[in-house]
Amino acid sequence: MTARTSSETARVIPEATVARLPVYLRALTALADAGIRTCSSEDLATAAGVNSAKLRKDLSYLGSYGTRGVGYDVDYLRYQIAREIGVTQDWPVVIVGIGNLGHALASYSGFRSRGFRVVALLDADPERHEEVVAGVAVRPFDDLDAIAHEHAVAIGVIATPAAAAQDVADRMVAAGITSILNFAPAVISVPDGVDVRKVDLSIELQILAYHEQRKAHEHARDEVAAAMGGEA
Numbered sequence: 001m002t003a004r005t006s007s008e009t010a011r012v013i014p015e016a017t018v019a020r021l022p023v024y025l026r027a028l029t030a031l032a033d034a035g036i037r038t039c040s041s042e043d044l045a046t047a048a049g050v051n052s053a054k055l056r057k058d059l060s061y062l063g064s065y066g067t068r069g070v071g072y073d074v075d076y077l078r079y080q081i082a083r084e085i086g087v088t089q090d091w092p093v094v095i096v097g098i099g100n101l102g103h104a105l106a107s108y109s110g111f112r113s114r115g116f117r118v119v120a121l122l123d124a125d126p127e128r129h130e131e132v133v134a135g136v137a138v139r140p141f142d143d144l145d146a147i148a149h150e151h152a153v154a155i156g157v158i159a160t161p162a163a164a165a166q167d168v169a170d171r172m173v174a175a176g177i178t179s180i181l182n183f184a185p186a187v188i189s190v191p192d193g194v195d196v197r198k199v200d201l202s203i204e205l206q207i208l209a210y211h212e213q214r215k216a217h218e219h220a221r222d223e224v225a226a227a228m229g230g231e232a
């Protein structure tokens with residue numbers, strides 16, 4: 001998604017910082033759940049898995065600098081980040097394609113606790129209609145327009161096969177949806193003003209495979225070097 005601006009100050013936050021804000025929010029929630037009221041930037045950086053200089057720079061975009069010797073107030077920083085991301089408000093979401101992945105997404109309780117309310121599950125297959133997943137009935141895909149308008153839906157999730165993804169995206173855009181989370185392995189085009197985020201776990205696995213391969217090469221090289229050192 002594009003960088004958000006706060007309604008109060010209209011600052012533009014770099015995209016890389018925006019991507020880390022939810023990580024800080026999750027880390028702060030864990031600290032708050034553990035009863036921790038204040039934390040240093042080092043504590044928070046460790047909990048979030050980033051370095052503390054980067055964390056301080058990121059939080060400075062929110063106008064949050066902490067208090068010298070005290071650190072950050074956990075609850076207040078949570079509120080500031082949640083407000084910046086926009087999760088202090090309720091976001092109605094529709095999920096299209098209620099197969100294996102759609103079921104898993106629809107059943108995930110973590111969306112609601114982060115401010116995302118699944119208002120509808122839609123599928124083109126009549127055999128899926130009237131099934132209820134996590135308390136929400138699966139409805140015909142053709143109901144998208146009516147539902148999007150009724151609930152002022154801004155965010156749509158695509159969990160259909162790749163071949164259907166562009167058509168689903170077009171229908172979402174026509175229904176007034178301006179942010180799309182696409183799980184289908186397809187590149188979709190959307191008009192200006194519509195944000196698309198793509199999630200592809202197989203790409204993440206391939207990145208890990210690359211690192212595994214590099215580690216294996218380094219290990220083999222070290223072994224050869226050790227063997228040659230032993231011969232000398």
Ligand SMILES: NC(=O)c1ccc[n+]([C@@H]2O[C@H](COP(=O)([O-])OP(=O)(O)OC[C@H]3O[C@@H](n4cnc5c(N)ncnc54)[C@H](O)[C@@H]3O)[C@@H](O)[C@H]2O)c1
Pocket residue numbers: 096097098099100101102122123124125128141159160161162164167168182183184185199200201202
């Ligand atoms: N991004 C990831 O990491 C990731 C992980 C797993 C699966 N996927 C992708 O997610 C998608 C769904 O996978 P799945 O295993 O749930 O598939 P699935 O076949 O179990 O479910 C797909 C559902 O989409 C529905 N559908 C098909 N065309 C439609 C249309 N035009 N409008 C509305 N609904 C439609 C089908 O009826 C079906 O219920 C696939 O594209 C798959 O490649 C992505």
